[in-house]
Structures are given as structure tokens and as C-alpha cells.
Amino acid sequence: MESIPLHNACDPAFARQVEQESGQSLAACYQCGNCTAGCPAGFVYDMQANQIIRGVQLGLKERVLSSQSLWYCLSCSTCSQRCPNNIAVAEVMESLRHMARREGHISAAPINAFWLSFLATVRRFGRSYELGVMALYKLRSGRLFGDLDIAYPALSRGKLGFLPHVVEGHGEVGRIFERYKARCDKEGVKP
Numbered sequence: 001m002e003s004i005p006l007h008n009a010c011d012p013a014f015a016r017q018v019e020q021e022s023g024q025s026l027a028a029c030y031q032c033g034n035c036t037a038g039c040p041a042g043f044v045y046d047m048q049a050n051q052i053i054r055g056v057q058l059g060l061k062e063r064v065l066s067s068q069s070l071w072y073c074l075s076c077s078t079c080s081q082r083c084p085n086n087i088a089v090a091e092v093m094e095s096l097r098h099m100a101r102r103e104g105h106i107s108a109a110p111i112n113a114f115w116l117s118f119l120a121t122v123r124r125f126g127r128s129y130e131l132g133v134m135a136l137y138k139l140r141s142g143r144l145f146g147d148l149d150i151a152y153p154a155l156s157r158g159k160l161g162f163l164p165h166v167v168e169g170h171g172e173v174g175r176i177f178e179r180y181k182a183r184c185d186k187e188g189v190k191p
């Protein structure tokens with residue numbers, strides 16, 4: 001496990017901002033490590049979940065926002081369930097991902113490309129359209145010929161539909177995205 005470099009420049013407003021955006025009280029964290037112990041993605045993290053929380057407490061904004069862990073997080077909420085202080089760590093990770101995107105700290109660009117591609121199909125059809133996600137992801141990431149070996153088996157077993165399934169009321173879903181963008185524009189932040 002990597003140690004946190006305490007000599008990095010600290011931003012005292014960072015912890016307050018993360019608490020505000022995530023709705024969590026991070027001062028309650030006493031570093032028991034329960035969140036990290038149950039995290040299924042921890043083996044690929046450069047900062048473990050408890051280290052992320054500690055980094056926020058210490059105001060290590062640059063270090064935390066540039067962590068690849070934010071992008072490898074599966075949003076499974078195991079960490080939140082295991083916290084004895086009821087800190088929703090998964091919510092904190094989500095808020096940090098948004099902050100990292102806004103501030104240009106996307107340290108795992110392919111994952112961000114996948115995330116944006118997934119959301120684009122949800123916005124358009126009201127739910128995920130796997131083939132569309134794949135096509136958009138390849139365009140965004142430039143990985144045009146990656147994973148082709150798994151595409152044929154998935155198609156031949158009917159796991160990937162050629163046409164999108166458009167849900168009833170999908171326009172309502174699209175309007176949620178529009179309201180979110182309008183709010184970001186109003187607050188002067190990147191969506």
C-alpha cells in the first residue's frame with residue numbers, strides 16, 4: 001500500500017467542498033480500514049479507500065483528484081455498508097470523480113470514455129444500448145480494434161442486440177440530463 005506524501009501542498013477548503021458535494025461528514029472517519037478491507041477493486045487502486053478519505057481530510061486535493069482509484073471504483077457501495085461511522089464512502093468516490101472531471105484530472109481516460117459513452121445511450125434511449133456504447137467508446141478512446149475477439153461470441157449468443165431498446169418515457173430521462181447540464185451552466189462548472 002502506497003504511503004501518502006504529507007509534504008504535498010494542502011488545500012484546507014478541499015475537505016469542506018467534498019463534504020458539501022457528497023453530503024458526508026468525513027471528520028468522523030477514524031481510519032479503521034473496514035472500507036478498504038471489503039473493497040473488491042482495491043487490488044488495482046493506487047490509493048485505497050481509507051487513504052482517499054484521509055487524503056481529503058488532509059486537504060491533499062491534487063493527490064486525491066489525480067488518483068486512478070476514482071476511476072477503477074465499481075460503485076458497489078461495499079465500503080459504505082462496512083463503515084462503522086455510516087460514511088457513504090461510495091458517495092465520496094462519486095463526488096470526487098465529478099470534481100476530477102471538472103478540474104481536468106482524468107487519470108484513466110479509457111474508463112472516462114466508457115462512462116460517457118454509457119451515459120450518452122441512457123440519455124438517448126432511456127437505458128443502456130450495448131452496441132451503441134461499444135461504438136461510441138471506440139470512437140472516443142481510439143481503441144478501434146480492441147476487444148474484437150469477444151464481440152463475435154457476444155453477438156452470436158444474442159448478448160448484444162443490434163437495435164436499441166427504447167424505454168417508454170425515455171424523453172423524461174433525457175430531460176434529467178438537460179436539467180443537470182442547465183444547473184452546471186448556471187453554476188459555471190463543467191457537466
Ligand code: SF4
Nearest residue numbers: 039073074076077079
Ligand atoms: S464503491 Fe468503490 S471504493 Fe467502495 S468498495 Fe466498491 S469499488 Fe471499493
Ligand code: SF4
Nearest residue numbers: 029031032033035083
Ligand atoms: S470504514 Fe469508515 S471509519 Fe473506517 S476508514 Fe473507512 S471511512 Fe473511515
